[in-house]
Amino acid sequence: MGTITVPIILEKLKEGYDQLEKFDVIVVGGGLAGLAAAYTLAQHDLEVLVLERGDYCGAKNLTGGRLYINPIRNLFPDLWQKAPLERPIVREGVMIMAAEGSLAINYTGADLASEPYQSYSVLRAKFDRWFAREVERQGAAIVTKTRVSDVIIQDGQVCGVRADGEELRADVVIACDGVLSLIAEKAGLRKPGNAKDYAVGVKEVIELEAGLIEERFGLEGNEGAACLFMGAVTKGIFGGGFLYTNQNSLSLGIVVGISDLIASESAVSIPALLEEFKQRPEIARLIKDGTSVEYGAHVIPEGGAAALTRLYGPGILVAGDAAGFAMNIGITVRGMEYAMASGYYAAQAVLKAREKNDYSVQALSSYEALLKESFVMKDFLNFKNAPLALSNPRLYSHYPELINDIMADLYSVPAGQKERLYPTIRKYLNWREMLAMAGDMRKVMKL
Ligand SMILES: Cc1cc2nc3c(=O)[nH]c(=O)nc-3n(C[C@H](O)[C@H](O)[C@H](O)COP(=O)(O)OP(=O)(O)OC[C@H]3O[C@@H](n4cnc5c(N)ncnc54)[C@H](O)[C@@H]3O)c2cc1C
Incomplete structure (x- = not known):
């Protein structure tokens, strides 16, 4: 040497x-x-x-x-007894965001909320x-x-x-x-990578008092919550947002597919997307009075089994x-x-x-x-169609708007007579829409 x-x-x-x-x-x-x-x-x-x-x-x-x-x-x-894990995730959330509204779905259950916990937030x-x-x-x-x-x-x-x-x-x-x-x-x-097999993410860690985190997310003690976001958060481009609760901070970020980003007609800046995401009322109230202590960007391989x-x-x-x-x-x-x-x-x-x-x-x-x-290759083979199934642009623009329009209509109480619920939904789901949905469903069924 x-x-x-x-x-x-x-x-x-x-x-x-x-x-x-x-x-x-x-x-x-x-x-x-x-x-x-x-x-x-x-x-x-x-x-x-x-x-x-x-x-x-x-x-x-x-x-x-x-x-x-x-x-x-x-x-x-x-390792696990002494590892510096942040909070066990006891509540899962998905938020489908449209330009003017959002639909949130939360799941919790004994499988998530009892030991041994499935997952933890980490820094x-x-x-x-x-x-x-x-x-x-x-x-x-x-x-x-x-x-x-x-x-x-x-x-x-x-x-x-x-x-x-x-x-x-x-x-x-x-x-x-x-x-x-x-x-x-x-x-x-x-070989040098192909843009379609990669996404890019930006993330901010926002310091917030533990008590405020528990109050805002409805958590007890050290419990943690996770939420993924899709739709308007990425301006309809393939990708989404995420939010995880840590002990004294929140991890908030956005991930966007690189080839979709390049192909997108409007010039989209990911840091600007994150700023807009933070200003959405759904997010702004969760991060209020927090201090940004970390900011970073990184590429993620998302090409699945075919891109290994x-x-x-x-x-x-x-x-x-x-x-x-x-x-x-x-x-x-x-x-x-x-x-x-x-x-x-x-x-x-x-x-x-x-x-x-x-x-x-x-x-x-x-x-x-x-x-x-092991689970590694079994998962990769099992989900080999995920990149294709998730590459459908309608998942990030059309459906979030459609779902939110339906919800807005279902919950609205007009000054006059309210329409029956089924015709309210049916109005959105005409034959053309149903046909397109069936086509999209065939792709999603491969997941
Ligand atoms: C925005 C975003 C969100 C994500 N969310 C999640 C999530 O919630 N859950 C999850 O499980 N995964 C998530 N991932 C994926 C996960 O973070 C990665 O898969 C994981 O970090 C990979 O670990 P690694 O050790 O392979 O690579 P890395 O953590 O990237 O480590 C590679 C190391 O190599 C070093 N290095 C590079 N080149 C050299 C060199 N030439 N010489 C010496 N050192 C070098 C780097 O400095 C680095 O420390 C996310 C990724 C991103 C970007």
């Missing part, structure tokens, strides 16, 4: 590792996928180096803010930073403020990375460098957003538990390969087999 100029790396190496020639594993990216992989490998006493370009783990990571625990509870049994700056400390406690080295620029390929096999002009070698590299993975691209596993990268190559595995493991099915947006699970299974594949000291493409193919047996 050449002289390492990054002082912090030197320090880490001197502190923790006697064998400086090579690491067992280098993980690129200290987000949830990378930390999950490193945590699992370090538990088995492998020498693991995580390289993260941010000032600390969590500094560059953005999520809407809701982590579903059930699928990954047993993969990391030691990544806090959660990832804590997770990184747990990873270090297991014995892995995490070096921040270090950007990996390339992979080292020798005799067709990835055998390390280049960072800050230096070469760092390992038996295997795990690319967990997020949605636009340079590392997977450099290793020839990923190749998951492994000689000496390299790809996990988390880097592989495309995030999924929007309209009522849930999930990526964090896929990131953690794929990091875990990548680590399992490395452990298996290590038994024979063989990191060839054949040896590492067990990663894909493990993912196929």
Whole structure:
């Protein structure tokens, strides 16, 4: 290994590792996928180096803010008791927004409101930073403020990375460098992305007293609520809004499909959409007197199974957003538990390969087999039609307006005679409308 100029790396190496020639594993990216992989490998006493370009783990990571625990509870049994989770989500909401009104649907039930809770709101700056400390406690080295620029390929096999002009070698590299993975691209596993497979999100964290959060959302104690928004929130473009309650803050944001954004006739600015969203009366009263403490934007892979990268190559595995493991099915947006699970299974594949000291493409193919047996690939195959079903523009413009028009008419009490309810609805659902609905329904039925 050449002289390492990054002082912090030197320090880490001197502190923790006697064998400086090579690491067992280098993980690129200290987000949830990378930390999950490193945590699992370090538990088995492998020498693991995580390289993260941010000032600390969590500094560059953005999520809407809701982590579903059930699928990954047993993969990391030691984590959940002490994890800095915000609030368990005990109430689900969907709001269909039209220009002049909105229809809200809320669901709560014993399945959501009792332990073990299905999901929690999380703040990544806090959660990832804590997770990184747990990873270090297991014995892995995490070096921040270090950007990996390339992979080292020798005799067709990835055998390390280049960072800050230096070469760092390992038996295997795990690319967990997020949605636009340079590392997977450099290793020839990923082609430059297609706009239709990505969405872009902006999010604000708004600090608000815990008591006010509980009062405004009708919550008891530490209970939390989640709400997704569709329709006018994105000006009819594919996407939606989200709102999650944290302990002392709200996570509020908007996600919009990139290709629809490009194709949209009117120039839409996403920060402007978020501002307008905040000014809607439905939202303004919830965030009133709050202070904006965090603002960020990030790309999300939403292309589903068809847009996944190749998951492994000689000496390299790809996990988390880097592989495309995030999924929007309209009522849930999930990526964090896929990131953690794929990091875990990548680590399992490395452990298996290590038994024979063989990191060839054949040896590492067990990663894909493990993912196929797990909820990760089962979900991706089950929801392979989600991107197509959700790409219908009528879902974001026509139906929100139609539904709200019907509601306005049903609830209006005119000065004169009120029309019967069925003819009121029927007026909107003429044959042409019904026919179009049947066509749309056929697509939605694929979800
Ligand atoms: C607006 C929005 C809302 C979302 N809502 C939800 C939600 O509510 N629930 C949910 O489960 N998922 C949600 N997601 C998806 C979820 O956040 C991601 O799927 C998840 O964060 C992926 O984790 P990761 O570890 O794969 O990637 P990341 O968290 O992006 O981590 C990648 C890491 O790699 C580092 N890195 C990148 N390049 C390099 C390099 N060259 N060298 C060194 N380090 C590098 C980055 O700094 C980063 O820390 C949302 C995403 C967005 C953007």
